[in-house]
Amino acid sequence: MSSQPAAAPNKLDAAVLKIAGVVVLGAIMSILDVTVVSVALPTFQTEFDASYAQVAWTMTGYTLALATVIPLTGWAADRFGTKRLYMTALVLFTLGSVLCATADSIGQLIGYRVLQGLGGGMLMPLGMTIMTRAAGPERIGRLMAVLGIPMLLGPIGGPILGGWLIDIASWQWIFLINLPIGLITLIYAQWALAKDNPEPSESFDFIGMLMLSPGLALFLYGVSSLPEAGTVADNKVWLPMLVGGLLVVGFVLYSFKPKHPLLDLRLLRDRNLTVASVTLAVFTVAFMGAGLLFPSYFLQVRGESTLDAGLLMAPQGIGAMVTMPIAGMLADRIPVGRTVPFALALMAAGFFTFTQVGTDTSYWLLCGSLFVMGLGMGGTMMPIMTSALKTLTNHEVARGSTLLNILQQIAGSVGSAIMSVILTSELNGSPAIPGAVNPQTGGTVSEAGLAIAVAQNPALAQQFPVDPGMLQRGLEFVADSFATTFGVGFVLILATFIPVFFLPRKRQESHLRDHEQGGDRVAPVVIH
Template sequence: MANQPVAAASKLDATVLKIAGVVVLGAIMSILDVTVVSVALPKFQNEFDASYARVAWTMTGYTLALATVIPLSGWAAERFGTKRLYMMALVLFTAGSGLCATADSISQLIGYRVLQGLGGGMLMPLGMTIMTRAAGPERIGRLMAVLGIPMLLGPIGGPILGGWLIDVASWHWIFLINLPIGAVALVYAWLALPKDNPAPSESFDFIGMLMLSPGLALFLYGVSSLPEAATITATKVWLPMVVGAALVIGFVLYSFKPQHPLLDLRLFRNRNLTIATISLFVFIIAFMGAGLLFPSYFLQVRGESTLHAGLLMAPQGIGAMLTMPIAGMLADKIPVGRTVPFAMALIAAGFFTFTQVGADTSYWLLCGSLFVMGLGMGGTMMPMMTSALRTLTNHEVARGSTLTNIVQQIGGSVGGAVMSVILTSRLNESAPVPGAPAGPDGKPVTEAALAIASQTHPEMLPPGIPPELIRKGLDFVADSFATTFWVGFALVLATFIPIAFLPKKREVSHLLDDQPEGERPAAPAIIH
């Protein structure tokens, strides 16, 4: 292998593809589980006789666990080795899935979801580390494109899979399905991943952990509570956000003192990493935040079932699958600063359609726009992540992938909360229905609420509702979605600012810089 020509080493050989298969399996489980559960929330309400705010913690608890454990993964990967840590994460996630299926109360389910999140939070950063080291400097783009497929298809396939499993079986199967996949992934990882060669033990940054992990969890808790409270002045919103932000800021000021901090912010001295991370952050706030609302439009305005709403989102995934392998190959040959702006322009073009959405906009137009957005997505997200990691040394990769994963987690949470608050506040401006009794919250029933109920739970509508009242409400709801999409569109346009600074010249890889001269193989697939 060491005598293999470098040109041949740039191809994806069987060894690298086997490693990629392990990582993709773990990523599929981790990402799908976020979106699969989202369609089961109404089922949890009926099953456990709980409020929506209570069952929503099955998602929030999972997210907070992810945020808490991600900072630890960089240090742990270097201390214990990526193979054994990845296998431990698979065991935690799979065991948490099995326990979720046995829950007989909402409190148990939330607790088991936290356990799931502790495993799931390590799968993505560890997977990125494993693939970056396996690919070597000449193949990072193509390997990151492989990892990007589950990242893009998760939000699309999750609702389809979840809706189908709940329809044909029961809610338990959205968790039970992870058991065989987890078992296969565990055996696969044991056989395919290279043997660990962990670095000499570094001191663990306990002070940093006590600031960063609780800080991230508290901040994201406040952000996650924002849609329910509908105002940032609510104590359960601003208090954890302020305390969490203070802890994170304290960590930032502290992190430059220890030699081995929990999260190595010194990596931001790398210009490429900094620009790519900022670009990712703005992009994820815009796209992931608004992306959560696309299925809601089909459900609440068009009256589609959960399964049909998921199927209507499929063109986005198809578009991404078409361009992602091409973008991965280009990222290894052409500077990302020359390709990402064109892909982002496709996203902006497709996104604009949703700013004009109405109560009866053509599905051909909407699905075509989603397809165009998918084409852009396939050429945007993973090339930016490739740019972020390409110029790090082998020793820095684990901590660099941890940084990018935390940025994605925070960006997705902030984007989802902001878009939900904008949509909720706009819907609250709807006119009350004349003569209608107050709702369960003591507030008068609005035309928008009546219209949404007509699409989601028509059997619960009181008789004698004038059709023109429903139509008026649906037009208002559609207009509220369009207003929210305008905010997302503006954020997509804002992403063009940081991506303008992405490298436009060939990047010099430093992945092998910290390897002794005599140990640098021509075929980087065996680096680990």
């Protein structure tokens, strides 16, 4: 029994850190591209003469592609090997990035974003699989702290990088920047990752794929159409959601029959994985949904540039950088049920400030609150994922990380849709300006809509003289709408305390099962 994983080095050694560099570079590209594009949407509207609803599909198409390909990742990692598949995903993502920069219509850009998503969707679950197999479950807390780096750099660096590149160059460079990074990562991966040892014996679950991948794509399409439609009753919303939901439910009922299902829901028999998955889903709905609106507040209410809005978000990432390494080390020694509630309390305290935002709320207060939120986020997300994966075998990690990534995608999309619908609904309550017509849509112009337009382009106030009192009323209405939306997010953050209560609160043995001569054996390892 001397070869038990407990005997592995306590720290992440040089060999593991070498592999971590590959995974972090790939994940940074994938996550950055979500947040970089979020600040470029107004630019796309101008460049392609498109509506906001149209350009929003540059993000939605990417998300749908992620949801479609993620379920295939677990099987493909076993069948073809993680190194080969990871490098294929890098090629797809980099190629999609270059093609995005060549797009001369909004339709082309959306199509190329889908290609990007097919590669990007595999990078994170594959990266988690590669890292967990390299480090071993006894060091998974510190491992998650390393994987947390791109999750932090995305929200911080994305808006800053996107705003900077658009300001000094052009929108094409938010995609072209991925070319040198992709090439470097490919060369690094070829050198650093171990030779594949695929397991081609597993059969592919075609029936499961025909239900789950289209089901997720249709469901998320319906959810993503909700902000544009404004109501669930719209055929564009309820019909794909219904069909997609039925396909997903059908998959859930079917998935326990095949020996090797596309998504192994049997893993949810592990209590740690189940509780952590529910906690992560609720947390992601709250944080990702409302978190995407923070830059919008700075852009639409405070009139900041894309670069300045990105810089104002930096304190959140700095706070997370402080706590994430500490939380990673503690997760290997202390049950997450003891640490996560305190981190979540910090998250809630910082979030509360945004439920009270106005047109002139102090930047010191806002940035301080973002820093406190970051402290809480750094101590929440990675320990939860640690708890989820800690007791899985090497073989199960690929499927466990796939399950977590799907949950995050669904929760993030649902959260974003909920918050967008609430904000849109609030803004629609703004009084219309008599006689004013929107030249793009031919519809009426509201006081809130005019206030947002002037905040983002002050020159409009000189081109079309308007009553300053009307602008101020509109701006206050917009600020109140954001505050109401953030209030819903705050309630959801508080709701996360319910599943957190069920996270492990006592030191437990890890029922680690190792593969030995084609079978599984139980090797009890005490997690210190």
